[in-house]
Amino acid sequence: MPEAASYTEQQIAFEVELGNHHSEAAAYDLLGDIRHAQGLREEAIVAWTTSFQIFQQSNRTEAREVQEKLDNSAAGSAHGRSE
Numbered sequence: 623m624p625e626a627a628s629y630t631e632q633q634i635a636f637e638v639e640l641g642n643h644h645s646e647a648a649a650y651d652l653l654g655d656i657r658h659a660q661g662l663r664e665e666a667i668v669a670w671t672t673s674f675q676i677f678q679q680s681n682r683t684e685a686r687e688v689q690e691k692l693d694n695s696a697a698g699s700a701h702g703r704s705e
């Protein structure tokens with residue numbers, strides 16, 4: 623799965639260069655999913671937060687979906703600390 627993260631990071635750089643904010647945000651969302659699957663929670667949160675901010679600035683409905691991932695990640699973290 624490290625290759626998936628690397629390809630996604632390349633995609634992000636490409637979309638930034640093109641100025642394609644929607645695809646950039648979608649790639650950050652995907653990177654967050656990949657990092658989460660890899661067990662890299664903090665890196666996932668950083669990627670999802672970036673995705674959320676871009677989607678929100680563009681008034682995209684996808685922002686809600688990414689916010690749910692952030693909320694779920696926070697809830698999982700709070701649950702883990704209480705055990």
